Amino acid sequence: MSSRIPQPCDVPNGTHDGELRFYINGWKCDSHAPWAARGLPRPQPGPGLPAGAWTTPSPLSTSRVHDARAIASGKRRSSPEAYRAAQAAVHKTT
Structure with a gap:
């Protein structure tokens, strides 16, 4: 403009x-x-963005999943608490 x-x-x-x-x-x-x-x-105003517009996964969330896998496998250093939490998150069955 x-x-x-x-x-x-x-x-x-x-x-x-x-x-x-x-x-x-x-x-x-x-x-x-x-x-x-x-x-x-x-034209009448529409409902706005679709419901799933804000639920698309961001690259940040996928990098956290990979970080949790690296911590759980022992390839990345972390505290014992983070190691146990990562193992619980990675080995969780859905």
Whole structure:
């Protein structure tokens, strides 16, 4: 987006009505928005992100699993408490 102050709409003619929003093709009012140009009704706000959007595993959590395996196998130094906790986490059956 540019730092210019948007005009009521980038369409040179016609009546302008409704909210001003930035679309891919520029600043448009509700009368000249892409959905209005196709003759569609104004889209309603959706539910947001899907439920699983925040449950995807991050690379940090997978590295912790590998660290627990390394600690449990004795390849990585740790305290006795961390060693026992890692062994319990790695050898846990689901």
